[in-house]
Structure formats: structure tokens, C-alpha cells
Amino acid sequence: MKYLTRVNSAARSTFLSVTLIATFAFSLSSWANEKTIISNVNIIDLRTGDIHQHKDVIIDQDRIAKIRSHANPNRKKDQNKNKNSTVINAKGKYLIPGLMDMHIHYYAEDNMALNLANGVTLIRSMWGDEDVRKKIANLKETPESGPTLYSTSELIDGDPPIWKPSIVAADAKQAREVVIAQKDLGFDSLKVYSRLSPQAFTAISKTAKEHQMTIVGHIPVEVGTESAVKQGMDDIHHITDILVYLQSDDSPFGKMSRTQLAAEYDKDRRKFSIELAKFVDKNKIERYAAFLKENGVWSTVTLLVNKNINLTPRARQALFEDERLKYVNQEVRDFWDPKNDFRLKNTSAEQFEALSDNFPIWLEVTRALDKAGAKILLGTDTPNPFIYPGFSVHEELALMVEAGLSPLSALQTATINPAEFLKRDDLGEVKVGAIADLVLLDNNPLTDIRNTRRIAGVINKGKWFSPAQLTQMLEEVEQNNRAQ
Ligand SMILES: [Zn+2]
Numbered sequence: 001m002k003y004l005t006r007v008n009s010a011a012r013s014t015f016l017s018v019t020l021i022a023t024f025a026f027s028l029s030s031w032a033n034e035k036t037i038i039s040n041v042n043i044i045d046l047r048t049g050d051i052h053q054h055k056d057v058i059i060d061q062d063r064i065a066k067i068r069s070h071a072n073p074n075r076k077k078d079q080n081k082n083k084n085s086t087v088i089n090a091k092g093k094y095l096i097p098g099l100m101d102m103h104i105h106y107y108a109e110d111n112m113a114l115n116l117a118n119g120v121t122l123i124r125s126m127w128g129d130e131d132v133r134k135k136i137a138n139l140k141e142t143p144e145s146g147p148t149l150y151s152t153s154e155l156i157d158g159d160p161p162i163w164k165p166s167i168v169a170a171d172a173k174q175a176r177e178v179v180i181a182q183k184d185l186g187f188d189s190l191k192v193y194s195r196l197s198p199q200a201f202t203a204i205s206k207t208a209k210e211h212q213m214t215i216v217g218h219i220p221v222e223v224g225t226e227s228a229v230k231q232g233m234d235d236i237h238h239i240t241d242i243l244v245y246l247q248s249d250d251s252p253f254g255k256m257s258r259t260q261l262a263a264e265y266d267k268d269r270r271k272f273s274i275e276l277a278k279f280v281d282k283n284k285i286e287r288y289a290a291f292l293k294e295n296g297v298w299s300t301v302t303l304l305v306n307k308n309i310n311l312t313p314r315a316r317q318a319l320f321e322d323e324r325l326k327y328v329n330q331e332v333r334d335f336w337d338p339k340n341d342f343r344l345k346n347t348s349a350e351q352f353e354a355l356s357d358n359f360p361i362w363l364e365v366t367r368a369l370d371k372a373g374a375k376i377l378l379g380t381d382t383p384n385p386f387i388y389p390g391f392s393v394h395e396e397l398a399l400m401v402e403a404g405l406s407p408l409s410a411l412q413t414a415t416i417n418p419a420e421f422l423k424r425d426d427l428g429e430v431k432v433g434a435i436a437d438l439v440l441l442d443n444n445p446l447t448d449i450r451n452t453r454r455i456a457g458v459i460n461k462g463k464w465f466s467p468a469q470l471t472q473m474l475e476e477v478e479q480n481n482r483a484q
Contacts, residue, residue, distance in 0.1 A: 035060050036464050038440065040070040041090035043430050045099065046415050049408045049446060057095065059436040060145070062462035067432055086464060093456050094444050097124065097410065097428050098147075098437030100418040101393050103237060103300050103379025106132050107332065110480065111382075112146030112387045113473040114327055118390030119439035119452070121428065121460050122418065124379075125151035126217070126237070128187055144463035144466075148437075150422065151189075152216055153182035156204065158195030169196060175203035179211065189214045194240065194265070196220040198227070198258070205231040216300075222262035229291065235298040235421065237379065238306060239365050243276035243286050246361075251279030270347050270355065277358045285365055289372035298375045298421055299366075303399040304392055305381035306362045309344070310355035319386045326478045327388060336385045344385075367404035375422060376400075378414040394453045407449040436462040 038057040045052060058066040098121025104111070106125045115123055125132045128151040136149050155163060156178055160171040164435070167182075169175035181259075182190060190204060190213055201223045214234040219225050219241035228236075244261060247254040253261065253276055265272045292299060313451050316338070325333060338344035347355075369376055378400070380392040393414065400410035419428030426434050442454040458465045465473075 017402050026340060035065070036086040036462065037085050037087045038090045038095060038438070038459075039087050041093055041440070042444075043067070043095050044411075044444070045445065046408065046411055046429065051094075051444070051446075055095075057438075059459065059462050062144055062436055064305075064430065064432055064434050064436050067430070088440070088457065088464065090440055090456075094441045094451075095430055096439050096441060096452075097415045097434075098439055098443065098458070098460065099393050099414045099452070100124075100378070101303055101380050101382075101390075101414070101429070102418050102421070103378040103381045104389065105381070105383060106135060106149070106151075107383055108329060110327075110329075110477045113434060113477050114389040114391070115147045116390070116458055117455075117462055117470040117474050118393060119455050119458050120147055120390045120393050121437035121439075121458070122148040122150070124418075125145045125149060126191055126379075126381075127151075127155050127185050127246065128153050128182075128185070128191075131422035133185065144461040147460070148427075151187065152191040153185070153187040153189065155191050155193055155217075156182075156196065158197055158200060158220070160195075162193065165381045166193065169200040169204065171197070171283050172199045172203035174205045175200040179204055179207040179213065183211050183213060188212065189216055192217040192220065192233075194218045194221055195262075196223065198223050201228065202231060205233075208232070221265045222258045224258055225288070226291070229295050233297060235300055235377065236292070237300045238302045238381075239299060239362055240289065242361065242365055243273060243280060243358075246282065246284045248274065248279050248281035251277060251281075268315065270351050273358070274351060274354045277354070277361070280361060282361075282364065285368045286372070287466075288365065289368035291372050292369065293372045293374040296315065296375075298377055298417075299369055300377040300379040301362070301366045301369070301400075302379045302381050302396075303362055303366060303403065304387055305384045305398050307356075307399070308385045308387060310352060310359065311385070312352045312356055313349050315356070316385075322386065324388050324391055326481060327391070328383065330484055335383070338385075340396045341385070363399075363403040366400065370403075370405045370409055375417055375421070376405075376409075376413045377417055378410075394450075397449050397452055401449045407446045410449055411445060411452075 036059040040054055042054050043052040056068050056070050057064060099119050100122040101120055102124045103126050104123045105127055132151045139146055139149055154167050155166045157166040159168045161168055167178050169178045190208055201220055205215055209232060215232060216235035217237050219228045219236055224247050225241045311359040315320055317448055378396050379394050380387050382389045382392055397410050400413060401407055415428040436459050437457060438459040440457040441451055442456050443451040445451040457467060458470060
């Protein structure tokens, strides 16, 4: 999605000057040095699913300072001491940690507002281009103005790469140089892609280990799941390579070498997937899940993008009537037309049908990963077709539940699991000392995952955003897109 971020910079600076200054004006006056008390709330413990009723959560600066019983006799006295406190009456409401989207592409400044308005307080960019690096630096000045932004390196692919602006690592020597260059840019995580050769991948994984960097992204076709995992792949995205892994014993592809498979993939990627799916042996799904569990490998499963990339023309047409289209700019909307997407433009209606029919495999693998206790991270891959910053996190949660995860497990993929992956024990939980990234909900998401959409307020790094402020943020994004 790199070219999207490039062409957008002009539009973005207009947005910055007009909209964000207005947003900051009200934020600073109500935030600095004051305590916020979320009063009489039900806290959901996302480790256990327990609900701690009638609690007061006291937020000081950007941290949760105290959690006490609402019935505490000292409550009144405490409140008098802090006359400037903002007290939020949360009676009957539910408090969860801020949600995290572990696969995004940052394409415009409005991504900040769209995520916050949806209760998303941390995002991981999967392409650390210059705009992303600037945004990370900029958020250090005003962390409450957007979700925490992590990023992997730039996209590292073989020669020629699938996406034109990728960093190419054609051989082992170049791969080592690329890793060191990305480390020098400040990244501690490498994004690897489908066309890397085994020699380049091995050099990447060795150099990554020397520099304590993680390896995340696609399993390169010529490397394959088993070899990549043995060499230290940390986090597999989109369950890439699953169709090859699941080939039945009598499949013609099962007998091919990895070099031959990569040649088939290069010839026609859509056709390759359709043919592979004809020889899938679902009995091998459990073995796949056990293998990832054994090796401590994470999966950012990205169900929604696996579904949306293969939509039939009819299903796609319906999504062009989605009322949320107003929240994405014209350039992204244009990109969502398959005519303008190099990956999709030569795909026939019949091929889209066949590819769509394979989506249940991704649901089944996700269920198996959860059952095996393999670690899952939530990622949306916005702005791939019809994937909205922020909003689509809730769709992805619902798809996890459709796959067979409990609402509790689904919520863990967007809270405590990302915190664990990022080695941040101050994130992903409602507990004393944690960063105050919180979402207040009208209803219990453990009884119905769709309740994550019923947002009654968001706290980002200690700053309270009321429902009215969140609505205003969305309206500003809409107006800005209309003015383009
Ligand atoms: Zn992506």
C-alpha cells in the first residue's frame, strides 16, 4: 500500500492545518494535570473473563493510579481533594483495555481519529516508510492525539518485488545489508515478503538474531512454513503458505520442490491458489496448529482481508454502498475498485467465486490455532479493500468469533496478546500502573462481541474522549474527505 501514503501527503498537510489544530485546542485545556475518575464501572478482566463490579478507576496523567471499590467510604473525601477531577458516571457500563490492531498501513493523518473513535489505542504499521517514521516521532510530542504507533521495517522482498517500492534483498549479501540498514533506521522488527529466496531469508534470520530483531510477515513461497519457523519466524501474517502446508498426500503440488512451487506462484498467483485449494487435506490443520504452538510462533490471522480480497463482483458491489465510505478519501476508494488494484484486475468472476469458496479454510485454521493454544494477534490490514481504520477491528473480532473463538479469546487477540508480543506489561489490561488506554462500553462484549461497537467513551494515554467528541472527530474526517 506504499504508494497510497506517498500521493497523500499534500492532502494530509491540509488536514493537519485545518482539523487537528481545532482538536488539540479543546484537548489541552481539559487534560493537563487533572485526574479522571471512571465511577462505578464494571471492569472486565481479560485474562479470566471475570467481571469486577462497582469499581472506581482513578487516572492520573497517562496511568491508572488506583482502582477501588465504589462503595469505599473514603471516596467522597478523595474527590474533594481533587476538585479539578473529571468524574465519569459509568454506572452499568463495562470497561475494557484499548483495542490494538497489529496489521495496518498508515495512509493519512485521519487514521488517528478513525482509530481513536473506534476505541483502538495501539496500531502496528507493517511498512515503516518515511511517513510512518515521521508520524512516530510526531506522536512522541503529543501521545494522547493518536493511538500508540509501532512499525516494522520497510517491506523486504525478492527480486523483482511484488510491490514496486519494496526494499529488495536478492541474495544473502544484500539481505544482510538490508537488515542492518533497517536496524539503523530504528526498527527492531523486519517485514518479510513472499518472493524472498531461501538464501536471502536465511541471511535475514541470522542477521536479525544478531541484532535482536523479530521477523514478521509473509512466509516466502520458496522457503515454506517449516523452514521459516525453524529459522526463527516470529509472527506469520494472513496464515500465508497454509494451502501448500495442507496439500494432500496425493496432490501433484505435494511432490513439487519449493523452487517449482515458487515458479508456479510467479506464473499466476490467483490460479496457483485456486489449484492448491483443490488438494487441501483438512486433517492436516491440527498438525499445523500444533507445530506453531510448539515453536511459540504467533499468527496475525487477518480474516477480513482474506475474505475481502477475494470478494465476488456482486459482493463487492454491495460494499460500495457502505455508509462508512465517507470516512476514507477518494484515493483509497479508487484503489478499492479491482480495476485499479494490480493484484485483482486480471481476475475473472469465476476465479473470484472459487477464491471466495476457500475462505472457510482460514476460519478453520484460526479455530484450530486457538484450540491448540497457539498465539493469535488481531490485524485488519487496512486500507486493503473495504477495510476501514478502526471500524474494521470490530469486524475482525466478529470474524474471530465466527471462526469459533469465544468472545473472551477474540478480545485477547486485540489486548493482552499484542501487549505480550510487544513485551509491554503496561498495556492491554485494566490494572494499576498500566497506561490508561481504555474503552467504556454500554454493554458486555463477553455476552455478544458486537457490543465492542457500543462505545460510551475512550481514554487514550489518560485523556478522556466523550461520545460527543468522538462523533465530532468522525464528522471532521468526513468533512475533510468531502472538501477534497
Ligand atoms: Zn498489509
